[in-house]
Amino acid sequence: MKKSVLFDFIVDKENNKINVERSFDAPVDLVWAAWTEADILDRWWAPKPYQAVTKSLxxxxxxxxxxxxxxxxxxxxxxxxxxEVIRPLKFYGGSDAFCDENAVVNDSKPRVKWENGFTANDNQTVVNIQLQFETLEDLHAIIEMGFKEGFTAGLENLDQYIAAQFYLRQQNKPNNQPRVTTYVNFPGNTEEAFLFYKSVFKTEFSGKGIQRFGDIPAEAGHPAVAENIKKMVLHVELPLLGGHVLMGTDAPKEMGFTLTKGNNMHICLEPATREEAKRLFDELSNGGTITMPLQDMFFGAYFGEFSDKFGINWMINFQNTKQ
Known part of the structure; x- marks a missing residue:
């Protein structure tokens, strides 16, 4: 049985500080990635209905x-x-400020010193966060802006994303047999599209059929999936011809996704080894545009994305199911 989620939020007015302690059901390296990589930060940092968008990191x-x-x-x-200070997988610290599109700091608004510590605790990771303000007035201003509510909502976004990714990995691809699939994303009409493809190819959905965001098991301490997302498709696989599999998911804007025609379809390669994953990534991306470097992702895969020099989108995904 998993532990319940730890969450403490303490305002220390005497020292102009806010102290937050929060646990996540994932190992340290995966939680660290979620706090330090732009593509994942963009999916959870902002409280709904806001979206976080990285210009550079x-x-x-x-x-x-x-x-x-x-x-x-x-x-x-x-x-x-x-x-300012980074100790990989253990701690990072720095300062956060409001600014403009050119990163020129707005001195009329509060500036905050952050210290984030990451500690393994059995199958969980505890993140200890300390926010230091220059003045009590700055602390009050941040609280009045709704920081506690907004930050809490952002952390719940991360919980949902972790739960969805781990659930998928547990339910799909039970071995390291290499395969090639096509992965497509839709803004909310995946089911309609796949029912159409099913009627054309006259095949049946693989595995457990259509899995929905609402199918993610509810666990103590985890926020419920939003009602308007529950019926959306979390994952579906449909064999086409000659053993080729079409895979798909809804990518709702409520979870931080932005889809445009051209970026919603990838050829997904799932090689048998980590070494082969790196070789394929390096050689296929040569001369192209890397949109996500090949790296260990917090959902447990060695994963990367890019467009090759001909404009074709690719995913490289190695999941070591033997661990």
């Missing part, structure tokens, strides 16, 4: 994360995080 001492919060009305609220 250089996770290194002296580096910077420049991003904005996008409102449903299209307003952009720019922020910049300057990384």
């Amino acid at each position: 250089n996770f290194a001492e002296g580096g910077q994360w420049h991003y904005y919060m996008l409102s449903p009305e299209g307003e952009k609220h720019w922020c910049v995080f300057d990384y």
Whole structure:
């Protein structure tokens, strides 16, 4: 049985601090990735219905994360995080401030010092967060902006994303047999599309059929999936011809996805070894555009994405099911 989620939020007015302690049902390396890689941060950092959008991220001492919060009305609220100290998989610290699109800090708004510590605790990771403000007035201003509610909602976004990814990995591809699939994303009509393809190819869905976001098991401490997302498709696989499999998912904007024609379809290669995954990635991406470097992802895969020099989108995904 998994532990319940730990969450403490303490306001220390005497020292102008906020202390947050939060646990996640994932190992340290995967939680660390979720806090330090732009593609994952963009999926959970902003409270719904806002979206976080990274302009640039250089996770290194002296580096910077420049991003904005996008409102449903299209307003952009720019922020910049300057990384000062990094101890891989254990700690990073720096300062966060409001700014403009050129990363010029807005001195009229509060600036915050962050210290984030990561500690393994059985099958969980505990993140200890300390926010230091220059003045009590700055602390009050952040609280009045709704920081506690917004940050809590963001952490719940991350819980949902972790739960969805691990659930998928447990349910699909039980071995390391190599295969090639096509992976497609839809803004909310995956079921309609796959029922159409099913009627054309006269085949049946593989595995457990259509899996929905609402099928993710509810666990103590995890936030419930939003009602308007529950019926959307989390994962579906359909054999086409000659053993080729079409895989798909809904990518709702409520979970931070932005789809455009051209970026919603990938050829997905699942090689048998990590070494072969790297070889395929390096050679196929040569001369192309890498959209996600090949790396160990927090959902347990060695994964990367790119467009090759001919404009074709690829995913490389190695999942070591023997561990």
